Amino acid sequence: MSTVVVEALVKRFGRTTTALDGVSFTVAPGELFGFIGPDGAGKTTLFRLLVSLLRPDAGRASVLGLDVVREYRALRQRVGYMAGPFSLYPDLSVEENLRFFASVFGTTIEREHARIAPIYAQLEPFKTRRAAALSGGMKQKLALCCALVHRPEILLLDEPTKGVDAVSRREFWDLLGTLKRSGLTTIVSTPYMDEANRCDRIALIHRGRLLAVDAPGTITRAFDRPLLAVRARERYKALLALRGHEHAHSVYPFGDVIHYTDERADAPADQIGQELRAFLAANGFADASVEPLAPTVEDTFIARTAESESRISNPESRIPNPESQIPNPESRTGSS
C-alpha cells in the first residue's frame, strides 16, 4: 500500500491563480521522494495540503491512509512537517525549542533520544545557544530535529536547503540518507536541480502541474536529443547567434556555459559538434569550444517546460526564457 496517494488535486487562490492544477502521484513506504521545481511552481501549496493546513478545491489526498481533510486530527499526530522559512522560536535555546515541540506532542527529548540522536549529536554542543544565533545550516538541522521529535511515520520537508550554504546542504542530505536507511518515508521539495539525484524518485513540478514522475536516472534517460555544451568568451552574443542556427531546438545559458539541443534527434553528437564549431567560427566566435554532454535533471526540466509551454499557451515560441524560471544552483547557495 502506498504511503501517500494524491489524485487530481486542485487548489485555487482567488479567481485567477491556480496553484495546483490536477496533481496526481503516489509515494511508496520508505521512499525518499523529491519535488523539483522553481519558485512559484506550487510546491509549498502541495505540502500545506498534505499536512492539512489547506483544503483542496478538488481531488483528494491521503497520507498514511488518512484523508487530509476528514482525518486531519489523527494525521497531525503522525506526520513531521518542516515549513520552508525557519519557523521556530528565535528567543528560545536549541534545547528549549526541542523540549517545547516534544511537549506539544506529549513526549520528552529523553524518551525520543534514539530517533533524534544522529542529528542531535551535531546540535548538542550548541544546546544552550538561542536559535536566532545559529547558522543557517544549524537552524535547518534544529528544525529537522523538532520535526522528528515525536517519532513521525512520514516526514514532509518543504525546501529545507533553500538559502543554505553548499556544505550544509550536503550534510543535510546526508542526514536524510541516514533517516531513509531507518525506513522513514520522506517527501522533500527543492528548487535546486542538483539535489534531485539524492532522491529515489522525483517529480518535476511547474506551474501547478507535474511534468514527469520517475527515478532521476530514468528521467534524464528520457531526454531524447543530442545535447552539447558551448563555451565562448562573448557568451550572450554566441547564444543569440546559436538561436539563429537552422537546426537549433533550444539554446539556453547553464551556469557559465551554453547548452544547445538539436532538433535532429537521431544525428550523432560528434557530427553536430563539428557543424557548430564551423558555424560559430563563421560567425566570428573563433575562441568557441563545443563538447557533447550527458543531460542533467535541469536540462530535462527545461526541455519539459518548453514542451508544456508550447502546448499550453503559445505554440509560436518554442523556447521560453529559461533564465527567468530556473534558479541557478551555483548562484543561490550562500546566505548564512
Added chain:
Amino acid sequence: MRRLLFLAQAEVLHILRDRVLLAQVLIVPIIQLLILSNAATFEIRNTPIWIVDFDRTSVSRGLVNHLAASGHFQIVDTTPSLDRANEALLAGTVTMVVVIPHDFEVSLTKTRAAPVELSVNAEKGSAAGIVQSYASRVLSEYASELALARRSSKSEGGRIDVRVRGRYNPTLNYKHYMVPGILVALVTMIGTLLSAQNIAREKELGTLEQLNVTPITRGQFIAAKLLPFWVLGLLELSLGLIVGKLVFGIPMRGSVPLLFGVASVYLAVALGIGLWISALVETQQQAMFVTFFIVNIYLLMSGLFTPIDSMAPWVRVASQINPVRHFVTISRAILVKGAGPAEIARPFSVLAVSAVVVLTIAVRQYRKRAV
C-alpha cells in the same frame, strides 16, 4: 492539561527573554501613572489675573483680597489701565482680567447691586469655563458676605446658610478620582496590546503554522497564550495600586480582593479583544495600529477623562457596551466610595456578559482564519 502547562511555561520564557516587553510591562505603566495623573487634571491653580480696580475703595479692595485668598488666582497686576490689561490678556501673560468700575461701592450701597466685568481668555474652552466659575463663586461668596454684614448691622436674621461637603472625596482631590481610572487604562492597554501582538508574532515567525500541524487544539493554544497575560494584567494592577497608594495616597475604602475579582473578569474581555484583533491581522505592526485605534476610542468614551453625562446622547448610549467604562466606574466606586458587591452588580454583569461574547467571537474567528 500538562500540555497546556508546557505551552504556558514557554510563553513565560518568551516574556522574560524580551527586554522591551518587560520594560513595557513594568516601567512604562509606573511612568504613565505618574505623568498621566498629574497631567490629566482639571484642577486650576494660580491662574494669572489682572485686576483693574477703578474704584479703589475698601469694598473693592475687599474683593481683591477675596480673589487673592481663594488660592485659585495669582494677581499679576492691579494697575488701573484697561489697555495694558487687555494687552496682557492678548499676550497670554494673564488668563483673566477683572474690571471693577468707578462707582462700585456707591452703586452697591445704593442699589444693592454692582457690575463687575470678567474677561476670560476662552482659547482653551474648558479651562476658561472653570476659571470663570471659580471667579463667580468667589464673587458671589463676597456678595453674600457683604449682604450678611449689612443685614446684621440692621439686625435682620433668617439667612440660609449653604454648606457644601464633598462626600467620598471631601478634599475634592482630583488624583483620588483619576488614579483608579488610569489603572483601568493601564490594564486595558497591557491586556489588549500584548495579547494581540503576541499571537501576531507567532504568525510572523511561522510558528503558528508549525503548531497547527501538531495535535494541540485551538482551545489549548489560546488558553496557553492568554493565561500568562491574564496573570500579567493582574500583576500590573497590583503594581499600579501600590504606586497609587504610596505616591498619591489614594483611598482604598472598598474591598481590594473584590476589585481583583472584577479585574480578572475584565481582563478576559481585554484579552479577548486582543485575540480577536490578532486573528484579523498578519503582522505585529498591524496588530499595534488596530489596537491603538480601538483602545483610544474605548478610553475616550469611557468617562475616564471627561464625564459621560456631558457626552452626546448617542455616545452615551454607545458607551453602555464599552467595557472600559464599566470597569472605570467599578474601580472608582470600590476604591473611592467603598462600594460592595451589591453596588457594582449592574456594571459587573455587563462585563461578565462581554467576556463571554468577546471570547466566543474571538475563538470562532480564530478557527475560521487558521485552517
